[in-house]
Amino acid sequence: MSSTTILSLPAELRQQIVAQTISATIDKKGYHITTPFSSVCKTLQADANEVLSLWLPTASADPLVFVKNPDPETFKHFHAFHQLLNERAARLKNSAWPGVSEITIQVFDQVWNGTNLLKGTHEVWRMSMGAAVYSSQCCDWVTRLEGLPDSVKTVKFDLTLGVKETEAVREAEESMQKIFWYRLLQMVKVIVRPSRSLLSSDRVSTVQYEVVGTFPEWMEDAMGTPSEVELKYYRGEPVSYGEGLFAGFMKNVHKKREAIMLEMKTAAEKKAKKQLALENAREKMRKKMMVKKDFGRRMVELKKRKREVGDVGEQSSHTSNGVKRQKTEDGSVFR
Known part of the structure; x- marks a missing residue:
């Protein structure tokens, strides 16, 4: 067959x-x-x-x-493309076609244009700076997105790393990798939720934004582990990107963070129990030493009293003997 x-x-x-x-x-x-x-x-x-x-x-x-x-x-070119499709729909008498309703922006195909990403840590720093909250690109993006046709209801940001970006980020130190992602995600948040001064209210209400793509598996553990800043200023609570806009993109990181937080909580509880047991042992030892010290003090006082009683008895004995001798001597005189 x-x-x-x-x-x-x-x-x-x-x-x-x-x-x-x-x-x-x-x-x-x-x-x-x-x-x-x-x-x-x-x-x-x-x-x-x-x-x-x-x-x-x-x-x-x-x-x-x-x-x-x-x-x-x-x-x-996008508007020319959209016009072509509108004319095509009219030619085909497809009045039901709503227009282009969804676009996907492939972030790493253009954000780092002109940056040599293969120079290591320095270039990763430039990349992270390029994704900073106050990057001029944020305002540019907001302005361009506001100019999309009204038919566009969904804009997706594909944050999948390209080959060059992967090589550059992977060669950097773990702390720099985290800075890179933090800044990038901050940039996306600013673009998606800009201030009213950057984006008109009608566009804010009509366009839905999503983050798609694949977060690199080799970065999940690093992003899942709270940084020193998080531990210091957030008391161990890691910055969470596992909800809302980044829920799908960061879901594995979110799971790892939950597991790490559970491990941290368990370790903290064990440490607290150990510390409590140590403090209890110290308190028990302190009480024991106090009892021993008190017992010693009492023994010293008892011995002192015994010596004092002995001294008084001896003194009384000496006095009594002296009186007897005096009487004997006195008696011998009268005879």
Whole structure:
């Protein structure tokens, strides 16, 4: 029995499969609508050409529209891309198409543009500084996102590290790695929840932001362990990114932090019990020493009293003997 391949399927089914793989990428150079089936063979190329001219992204599909650089040129191309799709929907008489409703911004394809990430710790520091709360890019991002079409209801930030970023961050010290992530997450929070002076209230209410991607497994333990700052200023409670905006992206880190906090709590309880037992032992020893000291003091006083009583008795004896001798001597005189 021969196995079924995509080429053996009817053209309609092949084109349905191809249509599910289409995505659009927008960067400073323009927009690109592609499918991995292009250039595989003439048959699939023909299928791709057929469906590419009809493609309209839907909200129910996986993220299909990727933005690689939120600068004026990129968003200029995005608006041209959106206009193309609107005209296509009108040509196809698809009045139900709502427009592009979701975009995904691939953060590490553009945030560190122009930075040589392979120089180690110094460059990681530059990366972390670039992701600082007060970075000018934050304001730029907010401004560009405010200019998105009203049809865009969801903006996803893909924080998956690229190859160059992974190499640079991984070579850095653990403390620098944590600073890098803290600053990056802070930047995203500022972009997502900017002040009213940066983003109009209507856009705040209509756009939903999400953080997606894969947090590097090799960083989970480091991020899960409270830093010295957290231990000092938060009394051991680690800064939590496992809720809300970062719940999905940081879920494994959140689990590790909970486990580490439990270990810390257990260790603290054991230490407290040990300290209490030590204090009890010291108190018991102190009481024992006090009893011994008191007993010694009493014995000294008792001996002292005995000596005093003995001295008084001896003195009385001497006095009595003296009187007897005096009487004897007196008697001998009268005789």
